[in-house]
Amino acid sequence: xxTIHQWPATLVQPVGSPLSLECTVEGTSNPNLYxxxxxAGRGLQLLFYSIGIDQISSEVPQNLSxxxxxxxxxxxxxxxxxxxxxGFYLCAWSARQGEGYTFGSGTRLTVV
Amino acid sequence: AQSVAQPEDQVNVxxxxxxTVKCTYSVSGNPYLFWYVQYPNRGLQFLLKYITxxxxxxGSYGFEAEFNKSQTSFHxxxxxxxxxxxxxxxxxxxxxxxxxNKFYFGSGTKLNVKP
Numbered sequence: 001x002x003t004i005h006q007w008p009a010t011l012v013q014p015v016g017s018p019l020s021l022e023c024t025v026e027g028t029s030n031p032n033l034y035x036x037x038x039x040a041g042r043g044l045q046l047l048f049y050s051i052g053i054d055q056i057s058s059e060v061p062q063n064l065s066x067x068x069x070x071x072x073x074x075x076x077x078x079x080x081x082x083x084x085x086x087g088f089y090l091c092a093w094s095a096r097q098g099e100g101y102t103f104g105s106g107t108r109l110t111v112v
Numbered sequence: 113a114q115s116v117a118q119p120e121d122q123v124n125v126x127x128x129x130x131x132t133v134k135c136t137y138s139v140s141g142n143p144y145l146f147w148y149v150q151y152p153n154r155g156l157q158f159l160l161k162y163i164t165x166x167x168x169x170x171g172s173y174g175f176e177a178e179f180n181k182s183q184t185s186f187h188x189x190x191x192x193x194x195x196x197x198x199x200x201x202x203x204x205x206x207x208x209x210x211x212x213n214k215f216y217f218g219s220g221t222k223l224n225v226k227p
Contacts, residue, residue, distance in 0.1 A: 006155075032213055044156075044202065044217040051212055090155055094213045100146060100206075101215055103155035 002027035006091045006104030013111055019064075019078040021107050023091030026072065031093040033074040034101070035066055038088040050074060086111045114139045114207040116186075118218035125193045126226055133188040133221045135203030144206035145186045146215070147177055149199050156202060162186060173197070193225045 006023045013019060025031050035047040046059045048066035056066050063082050067075045074091060091104040116137045125131045137143050144163055148156040160171025167179045177188045188201060203218040 042200075043219045046214070046216075049212070049214065088153070092155075100158050100161060101156075101213070102158070103148075105155045106153065108153060 002093075002102065004091065004093055004102055004104045006107060008107060009105065010108045011110070013081050013109065015083055015111055016080045019076070019081050019085070019109070021076040021089055021091075021109075023074045023076075023104055024072055025093045028093070028095065029071060030096060031072065032096065033068065034092040034094075035074065035076050036090040036092065038090060038106075040087075044090070048076070081111045083111050085109065114143075114205045114216050116145070116203045116205045116216060116218040118201075118203055118221045120221050121219075122222045122224065124224045124226065127195050128192050131190050131193040131197070131223065131225070133201050133203075133223060135186045135188065135218060137184050137186060137203075137205055139205055143179075143186075144208075145177075145179065146204040146206065147171065147175070147186075147188050148202045148204060148217075149173075150202065150220075151199050159188070159201075193223075195225050195227050198223055198225045 003026045033050045036044045037047055038044050048058055050056050050068045053068055064078050089107045092101040094101050116135055118135055146161045147159040149159050150156045159175050160169050160177055162169045162179045170176045175190050177186055179186050200220050200222050202220050204215045207214045
């Protein structure tokens with residue numbers, strides 16, 4: 001069966017520090033991968049999506065970047081965090097032309 | 113562009129009473145609609161989906177949703193609410209761009225079920 005792993009679960013980082021959040025999927029190949037941010041416990045904003053290795057699309061300009069070095073690995077990064085980067089980050093995957101998403105358990109990022 | 117709207121920020125219901133969480137959609141073409149639930153500090157969990165077929169869709173945990181094309185709605189329902197149903201609920205619509213799924217989520221509705 002397919003599983004998605006996201007870590008760390010919580011992270012407290014100072015302003016200006018770098019960020020790396022990792023997401024991996026098991027039990028499938030060629031997944032579509034996504035990073036979402038949920039601010040203030042509510043709406044979900046699509047940040048990045050990927051259809052394959054090194055194929056990343058950004059939905060909104062921001063302080064973050066994403067990479068996909070392997071088929072089932074999706075990384076969210078920042079060189080210098082801002083206070084406004086705080087939030088709950090969710091990774092998700094779907095099969096090609098699949099009918100739904102499966103979400104990871106999320107990372108609570110607090111920038112102080 | 114595809115979009116969904118959840119007009120209620122919060123819904124309060126007593127345990128044992130029926131519940132409804134509202135969702136309306138705006139799509140071009142046939143709508144692919146979904147409901148997800150989120151518990152505190154957790155990822156979203158799939159509840160149910162409408163792709164085609166019967167307008168009444170049954171999903172996990174006793175939830176169901178009714179697709180209404182004339183009203184462009186996809187309301188989530190449950191005949192008898194449980195305290196454990198208290199969570200944040202998201203309606204979503206799927207947009208296909210080539211081979212790529214892109215989901216657009218509503219703003220979420222917080223469901224409070226009181227004992």
